[in-house]
Amino acid sequence: MSESTEQRKSRHLDVCLDDDVASRLDAGWQAVRLRHEALPEIALADVDVGTAFLGLPLRAPLLISSMTGGTARAAEINRRLARGAEAAGIAFALGSGRAMLEDDTLRATFDVRPVAPRVVLFANLGAVQLNYGVRVDDARRLVDMLDANGLYLHLNPLQEAIQRGGDTNFRALQPKIAALCEALDVPVIAKSVGSGIAPSTAARLLECGVAAIDVAGAGGTSWARVEGKRSGDAARERIAEAFADWGYPTPRATAALRAALPAVPLVASGGIRDGVHVAKALALGADVAGLALPFLRAADESECAVATLIDELVAALRIAMFATGSRHVTDLRDALA
Numbered sequence: 536m537s538e539s540t541e542q543r544k545s546r547h548l549d550v551c552l553d554d555d556v557a558s559r560l561d562a563g564w565q566a567v568r569l570r571h572e573a574l575p576e577i578a579l580a581d582v583d584v585g586t587a588f589l590g591l592p593l594r595a596p597l598l599i600s601s602m603t604g605g606t607a608r609a610a611e612i613n614r615r616l617a618r619g620a621e622a623a624g625i626a627f628a629l630g631s632g633r634a635m636l637e638d639d640t641l642r643a644t645f646d647v648r649p650v651a652p653r654v655v656l657f658a659n660l661g662a663v664q665l666n667y668g669v670r671v672d673d674a675r676r677l678v679d680m681l682d683a684n685g686l687y688l689h690l691n692p693l694q695e696a697i698q699r700g701g702d703t704n705f706r707a708l709q710p711k712i713a714a715l716c717e718a719l720d721v722p723v724i725a726k727s728v729g730s731g732i733a734p735s736t737a738a739r740l741l742e743c744g745v746a747a748i749d750v751a752g753a754g755g756t757s758w759a760r761v762e763g764k765r766s767g768d769a770a771r772e773r774i775a776e777a778f779a780d781w782g783y784p785t786p787r788a789t790a791a792l793r794a795a796l797p798a799v800p801l802v803a804s805g806g807i808r809d810g811v812h813v814a815k816a817l818a819l820g821a822d823v824a825g826l827a828l829p830f831l832r833a834a835d836e837s838e839c840a841v842a843t844l845i846d847e848l849v850a851a852l853r854i855a856m857f858a859t860g861s862r863h864v865t866d867l868r869d870a871l872a
């Protein structure tokens with residue numbers, strides 16, 4: 536990877552950790568109410584947070600969302616996240632592997648199998664890269680080299696448009712996504728990066744053969760703001776700030792996707808910050824809930840902080856399930872007030 540790309544990746548981490556990159560949108564979690572059950576008729580110990588996603592068993596319906604790779608610092612963050620995910624039996628998604636495809640020496644910064652041999656693991660690529668030289672074979676190579684259980688394909692037109700020299704040719708990607716889904720023998724999951732995915736777009740992605748949708752909606756990390764702040768260019772930052780509340784808020788987008796696509800495997804992410812948000816996301820129809828920035832902060836601190844964050848998310852989810860009388864995660868679907 537060229538030094539400038541390495542610096543860009545490192546700046547992303549710094550900006551996300553040090554600056555205010557939160558969406559200016561109120562995602563609306565407070566308006567989502569769960570039905571409090573004063574007489575649950577179960578014991579807290581009866582609550583079972585186990586589930587499966589794309590046929591892969593998880594001990595809790597949680598995902599560490601795609602973030603990083605490509606630098607020594609990213610390598611350590613990925614290892615801490617992967618070990619935490621494996622120990623807790625939750626899923627883990629790596630950041631975009633494009634840099635690794637360009638430079639094999641970066642493989643070790645993504646390759647977490649040596650430290651997490653059993654974790655449910657997803658590789659990641661930008662869909663637009665299919666218009667910039669990444670071929671189906673490259674995607675297969677990425678999945679194989681990382682021994683991933685699936686491939687996340689991110690859709691980030693807003694981020695690319697704000698980034699100086701961003702990859703903004705999103706023409707005719709659908710047939711390329713379809714060819715990719717056809718060729719890979721692992722599932723492809725389509726995600727946004729904090730702007731959400733409309734039901735009609737999700738339907739087009741499913742027609743391409745995508746196996747699951749991750750809404751990655753608005754209300755959490757704003758990639759417009761990240762790119763604006765990273766640019767060091769006042770005019771670009773002003774343009775970026777105009778998009779600070781852009782996108783579909785995660786709760787609403789999750790409910791809309793579930794209503795339109797009753798059977799699609801669905802991840803809710805973007806602005807999920809505690810276990811009650813997780814419970815609400817599942818009640819709105821998600822199968823799994825994903826968090827990115829909170830896990831970056833924890834991993835930047837220590838491996839122990841990653842474990843603590845997972846424990847707290849699971850503890851609050853279990854209590855929310857108990858207090859709604861939900862024995863299984865799917866019972867939460869009946870828990871909306």
Ligand SMILES: Cc1cc2nc3c(=O)[nH]c(=O)nc-3n(C[C@H](O)[C@H](O)[C@H](O)COP(=O)(O)O)c2cc1C
Nearest residue numbers: 600601602630631689728755756805806826827828
């Ligand atoms: C430091 C950082 C790097 C990220 N890199 C990627 C990436 O490479 N690929 C991707 O699909 N999403 C990436 N994302 C977006 C997240 O996966 C997620 O969709 C977004 O941050 C919203 O979730 P959050 O509000 O929990 O942070 C990144 C997020 C962060 C914080």
